[in-house]
Amino acid sequence: MPPPRCPRLPSSLPPWPRLLPTLGSCSRRAVTSSAASSSSPAGCHGNGGRPLRYAVLGAGFAGLSVAWHLLKHSPKNSRVTVDVYDENGVGGGASGVSGGLLHPYSPKVKLLWRGAEFWKECMDLLRSAEQANGATGSDGTSEDEALIWRRGILRPPTTEKAADILLESQSCLQSCSLQVLDSDAAQHLIPGLCVPLKFAVYMPLALNINPKKYLQALFLACQNMADEASTSPSEEREFNMYHKRIDNLQQLSGDYDSVIICLGANASSLPELANKLPLRTCRGVIAEFQLPSDTVEKYGSQSPSILSDAWLAFQGPRTVSVGSTWQWKSDNHASTVSDEEAATAMEELLPKASAVYPGISKWDYIRARAGIRAMPPLTANGSLPLLGCLNDVIGTRSNCAFWLVGGLGARGLLYHGLVGKLTAKAAISGDENMIPSEFTCWKTIKASK
Numbered sequence: 001m002p003p004p005r006c007p008r009l010p011s012s013l014p015p016w017p018r019l020l021p022t023l024g025s026c027s028r029r030a031v032t033s034s035a036a037s038s039s040s041p042a043g044c045h046g047n048g049g050r051p052l053r054y055a056v057l058g059a060g061f062a063g064l065s066v067a068w069h070l071l072k073h074s075p076k077n078s079r080v081t082v083d084v085y086d087e088n089g090v091g092g093g094a095s096g097v098s099g100g101l102l103h104p105y106s107p108k109v110k111l112l113w114r115g116a117e118f119w120k121e122c123m124d125l126l127r128s129a130e131q132a133n134g135a136t137g138s139d140g141t142s143e144d145e146a147l148i149w150r151r152g153i154l155r156p157p158t159t160e161k162a163a164d165i166l167l168e169s170q171s172c173l174q175s176c177s178l179q180v181l182d183s184d185a186a187q188h189l190i191p192g193l194c195v196p197l198k199f200a201v202y203m204p205l206a207l208n209i210n211p212k213k214y215l216q217a218l219f220l221a222c223q224n225m226a227d228e229a230s231t232s233p234s235e236e237r238e239f240n241m242y243h244k245r246i247d248n249l250q251q252l253s254g255d256y257d258s259v260i261i262c263l264g265a266n267a268s269s270l271p272e273l274a275n276k277l278p279l280r281t282c283r284g285v286i287a288e289f290q291l292p293s294d295t296v297e298k299y300g301s302q303s304p305s306i307l308s309d310a311w312l313a314f315q316g317p318r319t320v321s322v323g324s325t326w327q328w329k330s331d332n333h334a335s336t337v338s339d340e341e342a343a344t345a346m347e348e349l350l351p352k353a354s355a356v357y358p359g360i361s362k363w364d365y366i367r368a369r370a371g372i373r374a375m376p377p378l379t380a381n382g383s384l385p386l387l388g389c390l391n392d393v394i395g396t397r398s399n400c401a402f403w404l405v406g407g408l409g410a411r412g413l414l415y416h417g418l419v420g421k422l423t424a425k426a427a428i429s430g431d432e433n434m435i436p437s438e439f440t441c442w443k444t445i446k447a448s449k
């Protein structure tokens, strides 16, 4: 079947009143941007038509990456509107609660399929977000306030089998290299670390990010790009955020040229996609700990985060997130965690964390948070995100093209740059062949019930 062309629609206004975003400083700028464009002359690709209109559903890693790339890769001298819809605001889903650990390797420390590209595209987005964050003067000097902690990640194996696998020769990226450290070197990096198999694999350039802060900075980067492009007389970029729940796709189809669905684990809840996506849900709970303020010792500013049977993401000298649980097929989508669920998660996570970092017993439990992963099927290339045009899946005759960026699983942060870029370019050109077939072949797999 030939890939769909992106239809161009006559001008129309959204059927509901425009809602103001609730993201603090974002609201004023979004309104200004809307007002500016509605008073400017119409023009499509500079040809006197109306702007191309894109709706991006979801403001997590996937949605904001798509929005950023739509703004960046739309043709010069064109008029483009990107409207982002999220019922919970920026980072209100799994992205906002995630551990923020970032590296291009599997748990066996094998370079992932297309790992180099995923890594590069993710670094490009991080850089843009950092620049936007720095430009507002809100990049902060305190370690606790950081957007990105560049302290690397250490992976000490805890079983002989895991050790054997880790020691097999591994291909690695120069931009995220691997080193095998003996116990002394590992404990020099992390005093008090337990190294049961006498070595650990170190990824010095791996990162830990503050996911909420990063997403807010990426949102700002989108706004800045739209504002800068709109200073050119022949170009216009409008970027809006709507704090609104989307119940079905039909409500959008008359108003947009393309709708890109980035709803994470909620994508299947749209009636048009029910039972059509091969995704499984998996709830994860993360527990946050702090070192009591009267404790003299602090976690070293250069000491890496730790990946083991549990992971410990250190975010500043006195804060660590420990994760994560894996509750398959959970239908609990709440980001809040009950006392009972938190206690169960702690029973599971603390022994695993203590096995590599016994010092965790000195840290106080502060709170727990949770999110739902949308897990894709395992393929020969690993668990890959689900991308592509959905019009054939939905069976719609609408003039609007519907696209999916879903199934980012447990690696949404690594994946989001490349999948956002591929999908934005496909939506702009109306050509699904811009996306490698490995990401679109899920359409032949029967949806998991």
Ligand SMILES: Cc1cc2nc3c(=O)[nH]c(=O)nc-3n(C[C@H](O)[C@H](O)[C@H](O)COP(=O)(O)OP(=O)(O)OC[C@H]3O[C@@H](n4cnc5c(N)ncnc54)[C@H](O)[C@@H]3O)c2cc1C
Binding pocket: 057, 058, 059, 060, 061, 062, 063, 085, 086, 087, 088, 089, 090, 091, 092, 093, 094, 095, 096, 097, 098, 099, 100, 101, 102, 244, 245, 246, 247, 262, 263, 264, 265, 266, 267, 282, 283, 284, 285, 286, 323, 324, 370, 371, 372, 373, 374, 405, 406, 407, 408, 409, 410, 411, 412, 413, 414, 415
């Ligand atoms: C506990 C946990 C820890 C994790 N740790 C890591 C990690 O360390 N590193 C890593 O790379 N990945 C991690 N992940 C995975 C990562 O968080 C996900 O892959 C990623 O967040 C998925 O991004 P997304 O944009 O597809 O979905 P989401 O972030 O869930 O975004 C979907 C958005 O859509 C909105 N939405 C949903 N339904 C509607 C609707 N009907 N109308 C309007 N808006 C709607 C939601 O509010 C949400 O903001 C973790 C996941 C969990 C659960």
